Amino acid sequence: MKKSVSLTISNIGGILGEKQILISKNALNVIEGPNASGKSSVAKGLIAVLGIDNRVLHPSSYNRIWMIEARNLGILPEQGGHRAGILHADAEKGEVTLEEDNIKRRLIIESSGKIYPDSNANSNFLLVGVLTPNSWLYSAISRPGDMRNESIFKNYITKLSAKADKYEQAGSILQEYYSKLHKLQNEIKRRKAMIPTLKREIESLKKELSDLRQKRDELMAMIGTEKEHKKQKIAHIKIKLEKLEKEKDEIKEEIRKYKASKRSLENDIKNLEAEIETLSRKIEEIQKRRSQIEDELSNPPDIKAIEAEISMLQEKRSRLQALADLYYVALDNIDENREASVCPLCGVGELNIGHIRKHLQETKEEISKIEKKLRELVTKKTQTERYLQNLNQELSQLEKEEKRTRNLLKDRKNSLQAIRGELPGINTELDILENRLKKIEVKISEYKELLRKENPELISELDKLSRKIEEKEKLLEKKQSQYTTMGYIELEGISLDLDVAQRITEQLTREFLEGYRYSHNQAERVRQEAIKQFNTMVNDVLKRIGFSEFKKIYLDRDYILNVKYVSPDGDIKIIQPHALSESERVAIALVLMLALNKVYRENIGYIVIDNMYEYFDQYRTNEVLKLLAEYARQENVTIVLTRTVLTEGDLKVSILE
Amino acid sequence: MNERPNQILKNLVEQYVTGEITESQLRDQLEEIIKKRVEGVSKK
Numbered sequence: 001m002k003k004s005v006s007l008t009i010s011n012i013g014g015i016l017g018e019k020q021i022l023i024s025k026n027a028l029n030v031i032e033g034p035n036a037s038g039k040s041s042v043a044k045g046l047i048a049v050l051g052i053d054n055r056v057l058h059p060s061s062y063n064r065i066w067m068i069e070a071r072n073l074g075i076l077p078e079q080g081g082h083r084a085g086i087l088h089a090d091a092e093k094g095e096v097t098l099e100e101d102n103i104k105r106r107l108i109i110e111s112s113g114k115i116y117p118d119s120n121a122n123s124n125f126l127l128v129g130v131l132t133p134n135s136w137l138y139s140a141i142s143r144p145g146d147m148r149n150e151s152i153f154k155n156y157i158t159k160l161s162a163k164a165d166k167y168e169q170a171g172s173i174l175q176e177y178y179s180k181l182h183k184l185q186n187e188i189k190r191r192k193a194m195i196p197t198l199k200r201e202i203e204s205l206k207k208e209l210s211d212l213r214q215k216r217d218e219l220m221a222m223i224g225t226e227k228e229h230k231k232q233k234i235a236h237i238k239i240k241l242e243k244l245e246k247e248k249d250e251i252k253e254e255i256r257k258y259k260a261s262k263r264s265l266e267n268d269i270k271n272l273e274a275e276i277e278t279l280s281r282k283i284e285e286i287q288k289r290r291s292q293i294e295d296e297l298s299n300p301p302d303i304k305a306i307e308a309e310i311s312m313l314q315e316k317r318s319r320l321q322a323l324a325d326l327y328y329v330a331l332d333n334i335d336e337n338r339e340a341s342v343c344p345l346c347g348v349g350e351l352n353i354g355h356i357r358k359h360l361q362e363t364k365e366e367i368s369k370i371e372k373k374l375r376e377l378v379t380k381k382t383q384t385e386r387y388l389q390n391l392n393q394e395l396s397q398l399e400k401e402e403k404r405t406r407n408l409l410k411d412r413k414n415s416l417q418a419i420r421g422e423l424p425g426i427n428t429e430l431d432i433l434e435n436r437l438k439k440i441e442v443k444i445s446e447y448k449e450l451l452r453k454e455n456p457e458l459i460s461e462l463d464k465l466s467r468k469i470e471e472k473e474k475l476l477e478k479k480q481s482q483y484t485t486m487g488y489i490e491l492e493g494i495s496l497d498l499d500v501a502q503r504i505t506e507q508l509t510r511e512f513l514e515g516y517r518y519s520h521n522q523a524e525r526v527r528q529e530a531i532k533q534f535n536t537m538v539n540d541v542l543k544r545i546g547f548s549e550f551k552k553i554y555l556d557r558d559y560i561l562n563v564k565y566v567s568p569d570g571d572i573k574i575i576q577p578h579a580l581s582e583s584e585r586v587a588i589a590l591v592l593m594l595a596l597n598k599v600y601r602e603n604i605g606y607i608v609i610d611n612m613y614e615y616f617d618q619y620r621t622n623e624v625l626k627l628l629a630e631y632a633r634q635e636n637v638t639i640v641l642t643r644t645v646l647t648e649g650d651l652k653v654s655i656l657e
Numbered sequence: 658m659n660e661r662p663n664q665i666l667k668n669l670v671e672q673y674v675t676g677e678i679t680e681s682q683l684r685d686q687l688e689e690i691i692k693k694r695v696e697g698v699s700k701k
Binding site: 163166167169170171173174177181390491492494496500503504507508511512514515518519522 | 663666667669670673674677680683684687690691692694695696698699
């Protein structure tokens, strides 16, 4: 007796109100009914409850294929509202419920567009378990050019192959870092290129200043040569003034030196503060992670329970193996001509070879289930042990790391304190020097005033020169300060010499690029392996359903689906699948779906085929149905087909063996 | 253990693919690689 699942749809598609149908598990079910009896609505309801999940409703920008496919299939409304989705046009709310064993899946859809999916739904089902004239698979085979040329199979194989997908994701993360490092490298190059220019500017400013100062001295020499009695007075003022100007230049030079060392100390302080903050944050992170690990270790997963289950299952397996051996002995020795008797084991069947074989088959199936479970448990145990071991290792590394970081932090704090201690002294010195400078400047202007009275034109010229000298001095100071900081760049909160920074970013850029290439190549390798597996399966199955032996279907290295046609004379021609007959295209789509389903199906267990029946002749229909029934049985998949019949009446579900 | 830098990146990619580490852990590790390298040269 096959197990049944109950599918209840309410206000879905063309069905207003509630409709319930029973579907047999792991069997080929055919839903039959006349036109407009609601077959496709039932199929769409099933597709929706199994396939609409949060990845369909809220896809990341990285991956929108499920949403696009849900729209193609008409189970989500189209963007722009051309097609309505699966809710009945007159209903406010629709519902689909699928009940099997203890699992109840439920999807609610409202006319406002709000959809509440079931937590067990899996959007991969839309790609590996659905075949309709609108599904991507049929379109990819039937439309010339557009979809095929976009390497749609590459896209799907990548998305469906979680491993290739993960490699691609890792690759794009590495590429992101590579781009950042590359930008940094360019910034370093730009700064390095600016240094010589700045150096040239400083040299030229120094030269200009020295010329201006010389000119000022010459002017001073010319002042006051007219009258003898003035001459002495002016000479006296001039000597005083020259002395003061010289003193002023000296003090300025001293101030510049103090300011430069103050800047350098402030730079050190800033770097140390940043480093201290980073180190403190690191200690906090280490402590947080340590406490997480300690929490986890204080309540570790129960390995003993897993071991107990393993040993219980091993014991059960030995018992069953002994039983199977017994059946083999019975099969070898049973006398077919003996009188009929009831089987002593089950107490219901007649004891004969067929009956014992049935028992043997059941026992073997039971053993294989136990072995599968055992494999899972051993894997789980190994993973759990490895996980705990990793946690312990990480904990001890974290302890070491914390100690090291604390020592480093202490050392940096000491350095910071020492450097901060130097600053007040420098500030005091600077104050004293600046006061002295002010006093001298006052005196200079007094003497200049005296001179102005004696020799007005020259003095005004002298004033102009002095202003120019001051401007140039300021500019020089600015450029010199730029020159000091230009040779460094901040990386990870640490100020590095440009050459060192360039070397390190070049190395890192190279390594991250190589890491990116590695991820990308691995993804490609996984995909190519999947293609190989995929092609073998496709052609094996096509052969079984009587597909022309002269036409071989394959995905090539570029993920393009091709048909290799070998004529009876041995000529080889590559044709595109859209050039094949409709019946052949449907057959290929069906086989591709089974191949994808087998390779990528995880926790789904259903296939829905809507409206595919009428494309085949009687012979191929029978072969396809045989194939599907066998696939359902062998792979434990529940297949639902829809079929239009001419007789009037309600929907009917039948199982095809 | 003295692993070559490229081997470290490859191992991280593999750990991410097998699910041993999450995306944010992978990013943390990559940041750490850059940081350690910078700290390494700044102390020289």
